[in-house]
Amino acid sequence: MKPVKRSIITTVNGDAVLKDALKIVSRRIEQPSRRAFLQRSLTLGGVALLSGCTLSDESSIDTALESISRFNDRAQGLLFDPTRLAPTYPDSMVARPFRFNAFYAESEVPEIDGDDWRLEVTGLVADRRKWTLNDLRSMPQQEQITRHICIEGWSAVGKWSGVPFAYFLKRVGADMSAKYVGFKCSDDYFTSIDMATALHPQTNLSLRYDGKELLPRNGYPLKLRIPTKLGYKNPKHIRAIYVTNTYPGGYWEDQGYNWFGGS
Amino acid sequence: MERISTSTVEPAEPQTSAVGDVARAEPGQKASIHPLWLRATHWLNATAVVLMVTSGWRIYNASPIYGTRFPNEVTLGGWLGGALQWHFAAMWLLVANGLIYLTWNVMVGRFRRKFLPLDAAGVWRDLRKALSGQLSHADPRQYNSLQRLAYLVAIADVTLLVLSGLVLWKSVQFHVLRELLGGYEGARLVHFYAMATLVAFTVGHVLMVALVPRTLIAMVRGR
Numbered sequence: 323m324k325p326v327k328r329s330i331i332t333t334v335n336g337d338a339v340l341k342d343a344l345k346i347v348s349r350r351i352e353q354p355s356r357r358a359f360l361q362r363s364l365t366l367g368g369v370a371l372l373s374g375c376t377l378s379d380e381s382s383i384d385t386a387l388e389s390i391s392r393f394n395d396r397a398q399g400l401l402f403d404p405t406r407l408a409p410t411y412p413d414s415m416v417a418r419p420f421r422f423n424a425f426y427a428e429s430e431v432p433e434i435d436g437d438d439w440r441l442e443v444t445g446l447v448a449d450r451r452k453w454t455l456n457d458l459r460s461m462p463q464q465e466q467i468t469r470h471i472c473i474e475g476w477s478a479v480g481k482w483s484g485v486p487f488a489y490f491l492k493r494v495g496a497d498m499s500a501k502y503v504g505f506k507c508s509d510d511y512f513t514s515i516d517m518a519t520a521l522h523p524q525t526n527l528s529l530r531y532d533g534k535e536l537l538p539r540n541g542y543p544l545k546l547r548i549p550t551k552l553g554y555k556n557p558k559h560i561r562a563i564y565v566t567n568t569y570p571g572g573y574w575e576d577q578g579y580n581w582f583g584g585s
Numbered sequence: 586m587e588r589i590s591t592s593t594v595e596p597a598e599p600q601t602s603a604v605g606d607v608a609r610a611e612p613g614q615k616a617s618i619h620p621l622w623l624r625a626t627h628w629l630n631a632t633a634v635v636l637m638v639t640s641g642w643r644i645y646n647a648s649p650i651y652g653t654r655f656p657n658e659v660t661l662g663g664w665l666g667g668a669l670q671w672h673f674a675a676m677w678l679l680v681a682n683g684l685i686y687l688t689w690n691v692m693v694g695r696f697r698r699k700f701l702p703l704d705a706a707g708v709w710r711d712l713r714k715a716l717s718g719q720l721s722h723a724d725p726r727q728y729n730s731l732q733r734l735a736y737l738v739a740i741a742d743v744t745l746l747v748l749s750g751l752v753l754w755k756s757v758q759f760h761v762l763r764e765l766l767g768g769y770e771g772a773r774l775v776h777f778y779a780m781a782t783l784v785a786f787t788v789g790h791v792l793m794v795a796l797v798p799r800t801l802i803a804m805v806r807g808r
Contacts, residue, residue, distance in 0.1 A: 386674075387667075387674055390673070390674040390677070391673065394673050398755070402758065406757055409760070469756075469769060473647075473665070474647035474648035475648040475753075477770060549757070578666035578670055579666050579669065580670075584755065585755055
């Protein structure tokens, strides 16, 4: 595909390039999962994915859009006010039950045994011990009723409670000057956020929804709730957290969703 | 200044250059139905609007407010992620170009000259004329009341699209705007209906251009 695209670019006008590239791109990315598979097989086990080298496999339009998306990351970082709180809502507006949403069907929700479950914390942290559910339950808890906004456009108000993430990061002695906090999940989802958002007062390591333990479909046993970011930046079924200065990407982010994903 | 200093050195020079100036100025004045800056911002805006609307339809399709979706064939981006990339890239063109257009219009006095005055009586008069086929297009430099109204509505509508779009993009950071537009969900409706208004304007605009094709030539060549 690549050499074909190259020759088009050198011989034909801009409109034709745009049209052709769109055709190729839309065919390739109609199904996100297929696209991800293609990308990974093309880039030697996904090594290049991590370093952002996949750009060489994409059309010049894709490359341009990708770099504007990186520019938008920076713009959002500048717009982000670490003290500005997301609006909160009355209890009567809480969605009961909260809708299921993931990159797989509800029948594939991972079954996790809370007694065996441990939270791994690695990277730029002083304390690398593993945490049990009871450890997390005994930490200070905070409740919020905020609006979950999905990148698809829909939104729903929910009531989450758990450990303020800033408290948790302090507790594990995280390097607060690091750039990123990454998350790995039991359903093979992964994502990462900027440190400023990680330390936002409403960013919450949630154990409960609407006063009860999280349901499997809503992310049991642990979900990160970030009301200043879109839904795909709110990982469920978290099993590992790491602090790093190396851009970690994410499941959707590596396929083209904007990385910052702020609201 | 230059001319004066040249004339002191060589008296013959200023005459020829003055003649040259006049010769150049005359077609320049004739050409000025639409100055170059206006044509450039018009076509950049048209490009941005097409990119924004077609990618916006694809984004809408991911979670429609109403029952139906836009046919994927007329959307841009291939999938939600691609459409969002286009939408959040073209937004910079739409806003930057729009600001240049508005600032320039106001600064050179074109805004007042072309769009004002505008009153209900004039719109009513021109509407009746238009419906009876008597609305004249003799002077393309002069907008009739219906044109003034349509263009001002389009400008206000794009402004509303940008403001409601800012709320959808950053509902927490643009909190004042969010409250003004009825919260996140309110802004979503505003964004949708402002899009519908812009599409309706564009359809009407293109129809009118088809009826009076020399307006298209004027917007390309300037005269």
